[in-house]
Amino acid sequence: MSLESIKYTRGSLEILDQLLLPLQTRYIKVRGVEDGWKVINKMQVRGAPAIAIVGCLSLAVELSPDNESSKKNMRQEIEGKLNYLVSARPTAVNIKLAADELINLANTLCAEDSISAEIFKERFIGSIEDMLTKDIHDNKAIGSFGCEAILKNIDGDSPVRVLTHCNTGSLATAGYGTALGVIRSLHATKRLEHVFCTETRPYNQGARLTAYELVHEKIPSTLIVDSMVSALMHTRKIHAVIVGADRVAANGDTANKIGTYQIAIVAKYHDVPFYVAAPLTSIDMSLPYGEKIKIEERPDREMTHIGEHRIAAPGINCWNPSFDVTPASLIAGIITEKGVFAPDNLKSVKTT
Numbered sequence: 001m002s003l004e005s006i007k008y009t010r011g012s013l014e015i016l017d018q019l020l021l022p023l024q025t026r027y028i029k030v031r032g033v034e035d036g037w038k039v040i041n042k043m044q045v046r047g048a049p050a051i052a053i054v055g056c057l058s059l060a061v062e063l064s065p066d067n068e069s070s071k072k073n074m075r076q077e078i079e080g081k082l083n084y085l086v087s088a089r090p091t092a093v094n095i096k097l098a099a100d101e102l103i104n105l106a107n108t109l110c111a112e113d114s115i116s117a118e119i120f121k122e123r124f125i126g127s128i129e130d131m132l133t134k135d136i137h138d139n140k141a142i143g144s145f146g147c148e149a150i151l152k153n154i155d156g157d158s159p160v161r162v163l164t165h166c167n168t169g170s171l172a173t174a175g176y177g178t179a180l181g182v183i184r185s186l187h188a189t190k191r192l193e194h195v196f197c198t199e200t201r202p203y204n205q206g207a208r209l210t211a212y213e214l215v216h217e218k219i220p221s222t223l224i225v226d227s228m229v230s231a232l233m234h235t236r237k238i239h240a241v242i243v244g245a246d247r248v249a250a251n252g253d254t255a256n257k258i259g260t261y262q263i264a265i266v267a268k269y270h271d272v273p274f275y276v277a278a279p280l281t282s283i284d285m286s287l288p289y290g291e292k293i294k295i296e297e298r299p300d301r302e303m304t305h306i307g308e309h310r311i312a313a314p315g316i317n318c319w320n321p322s323f324d325v326t327p328a329s330l331i332a333g334i335i336t337e338k339g340v341f342a343p344d345n346l347k348s349v350k351t352t
């Protein structure tokens with residue numbers, strides 16, 4: 001059984017508070033859009049796919065008891081609330097694409113005279129609920145395509161050692177995970193000898209969340225500090241790096257958790273293939289290249305403190321970008337639910 005980060009039934013949504021993991025397992029009730037915005041902004045739920053799903057489900061929960069009889073009012077309310085949810089965190093594109101799709105759906109339902117307000121609401125909520133099953137299904141496809149791509153480059157039946165960064169597992173998605181889904185699939189083939197996961201400073205998604213998921217799944221794994229990546233690649237044979245994505249531009253440049261870019265550079269130097277595992281909902285064809293991606297900057301406190309405990313000298317200035325952009329030239333392949341694509345071939349995927 002993998003960890004359940006999102007518990008949803010019609011009219012009720014709870015999320016596992018990821019700020020308390022791994023020491024406490026506590027679910028928080030999300031009663032509507034205001035709660036949805038807060039849990040995303042505070043990073044109680046995080047990871048690009050989970051942000052999109054929880055944001056949209058928070059709207060579904062808010063609409064569920066609503067007896068609005070005017071389709072026009074409902075359409076207007078939906079558009080405003082979705083745009084508000086998108087503003088909670090700017091870098092991950094999944095929530096923006098989901099919001100655009102849902103606004104289009106609301107426009108279509110509103111314009112169709114034969115559809116009552118009740119059916120409008122039913123179809124709209126149903127379409128949000130479908131995101132949960134689709135995400136798990138897509139992650140499993142990413143897992144098997146990624147596993148196949150990595151094993152193809154390895155001689156005979158040799159055991160495989162991989163490195164991952166940040167958290168891309170069940171906690172960051174509706175379930176199974178993207179990069180961690182590939183690792184799960186590799187483990188299922190019994191070819192995976194070992195996973196190394198980085199601590200992922202400053203917010204420690206690797207040490208707190210990925211390590212927790214790996215231990216929970218009994219996948220052989222070791223935690224390293226972010227600054228150990230070069231030493232790891234120099235001293236142990238690493239066969240592949242697999243990371244997730246918050247936004248992939250049309251040319252394959254990829255925004256992901258801060259520190260991803262330096263891992264890609266080190267991987268290139270050591271001739272280790274560097275893969276990005278992401279659903280098509282993380283690909284933003286409207287941006288031609290990575291420089292156009294807006295990078296979220298987080299509060300200094302996330303660097304200077306661990307919980308309530310201050311670790312940095314009082315008075316020091318901080319710079320805390322939450323993501324960086326890895327150039328397409330450092331990426332061996334982008335693993336999607338439709339297959340593995342060279343970054344310069346992404347355009348063909350999105351349109352098929």
Ligand SMILES: CSC[C@@H](O)[C@@H](O)C(=O)COP(=O)(O)O
Pocket residue numbers: 046047048049092165166167168169172173177178179205243244245246256257258322
């Ligand atoms: C499947 S999750 C992919 C990315 O969202 C993940 O790698 C990442 O960077 C998460 O950042 P976070 O700031 O924890 O939301």
